[in-house]
Amino acid sequence: MIKVTATRLWTYVRRYKAAYLISVAFFFLASAMEPLIPALLGHVLNAGFVKDSRLPLWLVPLAFVGVFVLRGIFTFCAQYAMNWASTKSVLDIRTDLIDTLVRADAQVFHEVTPGIAVTKVVNDPQGSVGQIAGAVTTLLRDGSHTVAMLIYLFYLNWQLTLLSLVTVPLLAYSVRRVHRRSQTVGALMYASQLRMVSVIDDIARAWRVVRTFDAGEFEKHRFVKEAQEFRNRAIKTSAATSMMTPLSQTITSLGVALIIWLALVQARTDSTSVGEFVAFITALLLLVSRVRSLTDLSQSITNGMIAANGFFHLMDSPREPDPGARQVEDLRDGISITGATVQYPGASTPSLKDLSITIPTGQTIALVGSSGAGKSTVVNLLLGFAEPQHGQVSIGGVPLPEISKLSLRRLFAVVAQDTVLFEGSIASNVVYAKPRDDQRVRDCLKAAHLLEFVDRMPEGIETLVGTNGSKLSGGQRQRLAIARALYKDAPFWIFDEATSALDTESELAVQAALESWHGRKTLLVIAHRLSTIRNADCIYVMGDGSVIEHGTHNELMFRDGAYAAMVKAQSGITSPSPLIENGSQIPSLVSS
Numbered sequence: 001m002i003k004v005t006a007t008r009l010w011t012y013v014r015r016y017k018a019a020y021l022i023s024v025a026f027f028f029l030a031s032a033m034e035p036l037i038p039a040l041l042g043h044v045l046n047a048g049f050v051k052d053s054r055l056p057l058w059l060v061p062l063a064f065v066g067v068f069v070l071r072g073i074f075t076f077c078a079q080y081a082m083n084w085a086s087t088k089s090v091l092d093i094r095t096d097l098i099d100t101l102v103r104a105d106a107q108v109f110h111e112v113t114p115g116i117a118v119t120k121v122v123n124d125p126q127g128s129v130g131q132i133a134g135a136v137t138t139l140l141r142d143g144s145h146t147v148a149m150l151i152y153l154f155y156l157n158w159q160l161t162l163l164s165l166v167t168v169p170l171l172a173y174s175v176r177r178v179h180r181r182s183q184t185v186g187a188l189m190y191a192s193q194l195r196m197v198s199v200i201d202d203i204a205r206a207w208r209v210v211r212t213f214d215a216g217e218f219e220k221h222r223f224v225k226e227a228q229e230f231r232n233r234a235i236k237t238s239a240a241t242s243m244m245t246p247l248s249q250t251i252t253s254l255g256v257a258l259i260i261w262l263a264l265v266q267a268r269t270d271s272t273s274v275g276e277f278v279a280f281i282t283a284l285l286l287l288v289s290r291v292r293s294l295t296d297l298s299q300s301i302t303n304g305m306i307a308a309n310g311f312f313h314l315m316d317s318p319r320e321p322d323p324g325a326r327q328v329e330d331l332r333d334g335i336s337i338t339g340a341t342v343q344y345p346g347a348s349t350p351s352l353k354d355l356s357i358t359i360p361t362g363q364t365i366a367l368v369g370s371s372g373a374g375k376s377t378v379v380n381l382l383l384g385f386a387e388p389q390h391g392q393v394s395i396g397g398v399p400l401p402e403i404s405k406l407s408l409r410r411l412f413a414v415v416a417q418d419t420v421l422f423e424g425s426i427a428s429n430v431v432y433a434k435p436r437d438d439q440r441v442r443d444c445l446k447a448a449h450l451l452e453f454v455d456r457m458p459e460g461i462e463t464l465v466g467t468n469g470s471k472l473s474g475g476q477r478q479r480l481a482i483a484r485a486l487y488k489d490a491p492f493w494i495f496d497e498a499t500s501a502l503d504t505e506s507e508l509a510v511q512a513a514l515e516s517w518h519g520r521k522t523l524l525v526i527a528h529r530l531s532t533i534r535n536a537d538c539i540y541v542m543g544d545g546s547v548i549e550h551g552t553h554n555e556l557m558f559r560d561g562a563y564a565a566m567v568k569a570q571s572g573i574t575s576p577s578p579l580i581e582n583g584s585q586i587p588s589l590v591s592s
Contacts, residue, residue: 002302005309009132012089019085024140026078031144033071035152038282040064079137086133093125093311100315106385107345108317115201116194117314124311131304135297149287156280160259182237182302189233190306196226237299259284320405326398327407331491331522333397335359335382340391342377342545351377353545354391358538364523366533368566369542375526377545379494382524384408413485417497419477421469426454427461429469430483440487448483450476493517496526507532530567539563 013020040063098121112120153161203210203219210219260281337357343350352374359365367375380386381393384405393400395408421429430441441461445451453476457463469477485493511532517523527533533553540550541563548562556563 002305005305005312008312009129009308012092012129013085015092016085016088019081019088023078023081023085023137026074026081027137027140028144030071030074030078030141031148033067033074034145034148034286035283036067037064038279038286039152040067041279041282075141078140082133082137082140086129090125090129093129094121097121097125097311097315100317100319103319105318105320112314112317113198113201114205115197119194119197120311120314124307128304128307128311131300131307135300135304138297146287149283153280153283153287156283160262160280182299185233185236186299186302186306189230189237190310192226192230192233194310196223196230199223199226322405324401324403324405324408326402326404328396328398328403328411329407331361331396331411333394334361334363334522335396335492336392336394337378337381338392338394340381340388340393342374342381342386342388344386349545350389351386351545352381352388355546356391357540357547359522359524360537361522362520363537364525364533364535366525366527366536366539367542368527368530368533368539368563369548372544373542374545375542376496379414379496379524379526382494383412383414411490412492412494413488413490414494415478415482415485415496419469419474419481421465421472421477421480423465423467425459425462425464426480429465429480430461430487432484432487434487441483444483444486445480447486448479450479450483492522492524494524494526497528530563530570541566 101117101121150161199219199222203223210216335358337355340352340355341350342352355374355378357365357378367378369375377386381388382395384400395403395411400408422432426445427436427438427441430444431437438461442451445454445461454461454463463471465471465477465480469480472480507529515535525533525536533539536553538550539553539556541548541556541561543562549556549559551559557567
């Protein structure tokens with residue numbers, strides 16, 4: 001897993017290899033300054049602590065400060081270049097992840113919750129690249145210093161330096177064992193974190209349901225259970241990584257102790273100067289401090305690879321199939337569904353069974369029936385979110401599989417019962433992804449019976465709606481969704497229980513608006529309130545995924561079948577709209 005993940009990360013790193021190479025060059029320049037510190041110290045001890053020394057005293061502090069200033073400048077340039085390149089890599093990864101999300105197959109969203117999506121798109125790339133870049137920075141900074149210091153130590157005393165390397169195999173073996181343990185526990189900790197994110201997402205998204213059902217303690221218990229498991233994994237990971245530092249220090253101290261002892265023996269036999277001895281010991285201690293930091297890199301790299309594997313898993317999600325290439329600009333020949341059967345993966349029975357529906361251009365077609373009858377599946381079928389296992393769907397005379405998904409969905413404007421709004425202003429929600437025209441925005445709000453409310457707000461159409469329209473009432477949210485559909489001005493409009501959350505006055509206005517668009521737009525209306533669709537050109541009554549009966553309102557009432565029974569059942573609750581019965585209309589929206 002680590003090798004494959006590292007290879008994929010490299011594809012994002014190599015795009016900015018010039019910046020990374022500049023960073024490496026500056027790190028090596030900074031490292032070149034490192035041996036000058038013990039060398040200067042040794043020279044000062046040998047030349048400065050003697051009588052009649054000709055060493056200029058003013059030059060000593062200047063030399064030391066100059067070395068540190070140069071090293072600081074080089075280190076800053078190296079880290080800046082590294083951060084610039086790594087943040088560009090993070091941006092590319094996030095861009096590809098968002099591209100995956102907006103084009104992913106519908107089944108992906110049955111498994112990936114919004115919270116997990118946020119974690120994998122926002123947190124994981126930053127955490128992964130940040131940890132690995134930090135480890136690489138440490139490796140370059142301390143690793144290059146280690147190389148420079150080793151060269152200097154070999155120059156001073158190759159025998160003692162060679163002796164210092166005897167502990168390297170033991171240190172490498174210890175790091176490898178700890179690394180394997182950290183990798184196993186780290187993967188489990190990452191999975192536990194995602195489950196914890198899912199619980200938080202549920203609580204934040206469905207807080208009204210949680211409080212309505214008095215489920216606060218239940219959700220708290222669910223979260224604490226996952227948080228406790230995450231903590232247990234974190235403790236095990238910490239135990240594994242914490243073992244590395246004392247273990248490496250102990251192993252290193254054995255080599256240092258042996259070297260110091262042998263250096264003292266050499267000093268007594270070959271008259272090694274104090275300056276040379278201090279220079280060697282200083283360089284050795286600086287080397288040990290660098291090596292100790294290098295032993296802590298394995299956990300950062302492991303955690304970074306685990307997070308990278310997580311977002312690459314999302315990036316590998318299957319894309320929505322789009323085999324079609326034809327462009328359809330209008331619905332001149334209408335829409336035809338012939339013998340369509342749709343069964344979702346994992347479902348025991350089909351949602352649609354041998355369904356046949358015809359939707360002529362410019363007509364209003366209604367779908368009615370009980371919940372689970374297959375009405376929403378018809379919408380998914382038309383929008384390309386569901387594929388028929390049998391039968392055929394044609395739009396504008398073109399079979400659906402031959403039409404590109406982008407061209408297909410440009411034909412539709414949809415208002416669903418479950419209203420979805422976006423963070424931003426009322427105007428931005430109406431315009432959504434289209435060129436902005438403020439006058440047209442106001443026309444759409446007026447047609448959706450929302451302009452009066454908007455004009456009362458201090459900021460007007462720039463009023464912020466909050467997260468998913470949290471600052472608006474249910475009816476206002478749905479009317480805003482209707483205005484958004486009107487602004488798109490597509491040739492085919494789908495109203496899926498679009499008036500379910502409206503008050504009586506607003507519902508009557510929207511019903512009258514539907515009548516005003518009759519003949520100019522092709523409308524598919526799904527409704528439980530049968531007064532909404534009394535004047536439809538054709539009403540299809542559905543049950544168990546099939547059409548039970550179809551016809552106009554008067555024809556179906558005359559047959560006294562399923563539709564007539566539904567009307568009679570609602571007769572004490574819903575009465576026909578006087579606006580529609582009298583054929584009254586509100587001013588229609590002027591198409592742009």
